[in-house]
Amino acid sequence: MRHRSLPFRLAVAFAAVAVATAVIAAVVLTVTWQRQFERYIERGLQDRAAEIADYFAVQYERAGDWDTAASTGLLHVAVSADLRVQLFDDTGELIARTVDGSAEEEPSAGWTEVTAEADIVVSGEVVGTAIVTQRTRGGIFTERDEWLRQTSLWALGLAAAIAVALASVAGALYSRGIARPIEAVTRTAERIRAGDRSARTGMSGGDPVADLGATFDQMADAVEAERRFEQQLTADVAHELRTPLQAIQATVEAMQDGVLPTDEERLSLIHDETVRLGRLTQSILELSRLETGAAPFTLSPIDLSATVALAVENSRALMESTGHRLEESVAPGLRAHGDADRLIQAVGNLLSNAARYTPEGGVVRVRLLREGAEAVIEVADSGIGVAEDDRDKVFTRFWRADPARTRASGGLGIGLAVVREIVERHGGRVGAHPSDLGGAAFVVRLPLSGDER
Missing domain, CATH: 3.30.565.10 (Histidine kinase-like ATPase, C-terminal domain)
Incomplete structure (x- = not known):
């Protein structure tokens, strides 16, 4: 379970990132879609008001007064069930208006109105104003607009689900690629701890995980070299000390047994070997201090x-x-x-x-x-x-x-x-x-x- 935890955690992390990304995208898209579509509807209604204003300007210029122009123009203006048109003269007095398909002059509860207006200009002078009102139930969007928005959100949700699934699979595969080398390093470390000094990961490559394995192998090589160095040092010191010690021991034992006389020559031999042991010990200590950096240097x-x-x-x-x-x-x-x-x-x-x-x-x-x-x-x-x-x-x-x-x-x-x-x-x-x-x-x-x- 400990070895499986890393791939599992990485897969969950990938999925969580995908979910968070999808949620953020959905929120941003919803807010942006709402605002942009409102602007789109407002611009469309404004364009419609401008078209109607231009149409009534032509009718006014032909008729010469609003009575004829209004009655004639309203007969030809196509008004949908959710659209109402009002005409005002240059003094702001209501001249005429259409009634939407519901035959109601005032909006009832649950309806929303969006209004746009445009000046009616004839020969460079403003002779009136056309006001166009769009009424929708429950908000600015029509049923078709709501259908488009719901469809977009559903598509986004589907894309998010696919992204989460793909991210989870990719996270699992990627995490396995990371976990395997790490597990190899762990197994190698356990083998070295168990006494297998030759254990190595054998990893190489240019990615950070491979560099980790290669560095671990280099460390293991250095540790093994240091261990061999210590073993060799111990053997060398034992070998160097054994010869003078054996000579001293043999001479003393021979003198004790009466085989050799206790004279100046024998004592001189023991003294020389003792001095040599002292010099050897001092030299080994000096070299050890130099190699470990303990010897003082005044640069x-x-x-x-x-x-x-x-x-x-x-x-x-x-x-x-x-x-x-x-x-x-x-x-x-x-x-x-x-x-x-x-x-x-x-x-x-x-x-x-x-x-x-x-x-x-x-x-x-x-x-x-x-x-x-x-x-x-x-x-x-x-x-x-x-x-x-x-x-x-x-x-x-x-x-x-x-x-x-x-x-x-x-x-x-x-x-x-x-x-x-x-x-x-x-x-x-x-x-x-x-x-x-x-x-x-x-x-x-x-x-x-x-x-x-």
């Missing part, structure tokens, strides 16, 4: 050139300790709207990543230049590079090109994901490309501030 006009130069300087000691040659080329005077600390963090992550994947003695190069309305930050290296199939994956959390190597060197697989989030929060974009140094090049593009464009 303001900044000197982008100075910001990049500071990030390079902060990483110089790292490059020296790993035996890499650091090259930099920073165009001066470039300004942007952003968070300097976050951009320093992003560039620092790119430099750390380059150092980790570049063999000792390799080259890491940082460049800042302007291209149109954008600032381009490039961090390139002569390291192992990134395979073409992996370029879209490098900014995914916990992804590594060489898992064994990076885990040994302390890589967490989160740094590039953090870079992407920071860059996108600044309205920019980041990508990975082959480097002319032989390794990988990570290119960040940021919009320059308005006065720099």
Whole structure:
């Protein structure tokens, strides 16, 4: 019944609109018909009075006086049973009159009179007046007029009944067309609620209801993607935490059992793994806050050139300790709207990543230049590079090109994901490309501030 209620209500609404339209049309037509037909009868009676006045003018001009003209004219004026003619001279004195078919000079009860008059003009002078009176029983309309009006109203009523029937059928069909897609959305929602995550409406098209179904499917896809994302995040975090925890547990148990001595080397191993767990936890928390928008950003006009130069300087000691040659080329005077600390963090992550994947003695190069309305930050290296199939994956959390190597060197697989989030929060974009140094090049593009464009 709940699913049938919408078509039923729409059908009733269509029928109600049709009935209201018919009633309004009937009222308007009745009032308009009444007024217009009264005017029509009055104009017809006036025309008849003018014709009679013209006729008596001719008779007066021939006879030269009203006695002869009136007696002669009245004999030739055709008077119907509901029409009476009165003649007055130029002084307003009654000269003659006809009596209607009822032979009554005064109207009886139940009769209505409509009068029209016309001047009798001879040689430009008014010599008299003709007054024509129409008498009808019960109103201005004759029986024929009433028949015409009743017939018109009956035809209107029939048209209204047909319109209501057609509107009801059309409303039912149209409402079914609307209800079916809505019911499909409802059924799909119920299936998803019951656990069928793959349920979709499959609707498409250009009408609003189809757009509703398509939007619902997109929402369901987004929810499913978010669910998979959470599942993958949970699995990735569990995987990343399991390795150091297992190492710590195995070492401690071995020390407790006396298999391994409790010496500086073992304690150092436990300490290193504990530090790594702390860094991993902090990185996961930082990435989560960035992805959810909870991480604070202070966007303001900044000197982008100075910001990049500071990030390079902060990483110089790292490059020296790993035996890499650091090259930099920073165009001066470039300004942007952003968070300097976050951009320093992003560039620092790119430099750390380059150092980790570049063999000792390799080259890491940082460049800042302007291209149109954008600032381009490039961090390139002569390291192992990134395979073409992996370029879209490098900014995914916990992804590594060489898992064994990076885990040994302390890589967490989160740094590039953090870079992407920071860059996108600044309205920019980041990508990975082959480097002319032989390794990988990570290119960040940021919009320059308005006065720099």
